[in-house]
Amino acid sequence: MSLLGPALGPILAATVVVADLDRAAAAYRALLGWHEVAAGRRDGVRWCVLGPVGARWGLVRLLEAPGAARQPTFRTLGWAALEIMVADADATFERCLGVPGFEVLQRPSAVGAKGALSVYGTGERSEFDRRRV
Numbered sequence: 001m002s003l004l005g006p007a008l009g010p011i012l013a014a015t016v017v018v019a020d021l022d023r024a025a026a027a028y029r030a031l032l033g034w035h036e037v038a039a040g041r042r043d044g045v046r047w048c049v050l051g052p053v054g055a056r057w058g059l060v061r062l063l064e065a066p067g068a069a070r071q072p073t074f075r076t077l078g079w080a081a082l083e084i085m086v087a088d089a090d091a092t093f094e095r096c097l098g099v100p101g102f103e104v105l106q107r108p109s110a111v112g113a114k115g116a117l118s119v120y121g122t123g124e125r126s127e128f129d130r131r132r133v
Helices: 021-032 089-097
Strands: 013-018 035-042 045-051 059-064 109-111 115-117
Touching: 013 021, 021 045, 021 059, 021 089
Parallel strands: 013 059
Antiparallel strands: 035 045, 045 059, 109 115
């Protein structure tokens, strides 16, 4: 055991608040081929959990908050990123172009010998500092 206690395991799910649950869930299905793991309503709030077939961790939990506004990218207090690894960044990019309401900020860029990176979102300061990669 380390000084910090027992080791932590993988992240089960990241939670994303969305204005339209059905539309957001459809985008995850179309872009990533994910399926619904669970869904329901609690205290009047609709939710669903999506992930790859057979996944038990690394899932996305969507919570519906009608009227929720998208915050300006990279310009709000605090910042969190939800990074999803895909087998083919170029193919995922092409699928993104076909999803209504989804805005792509840049094409995938090479990262090292085997990877690619793309930044999705909107906002005045949504530049990605490629020198840090």
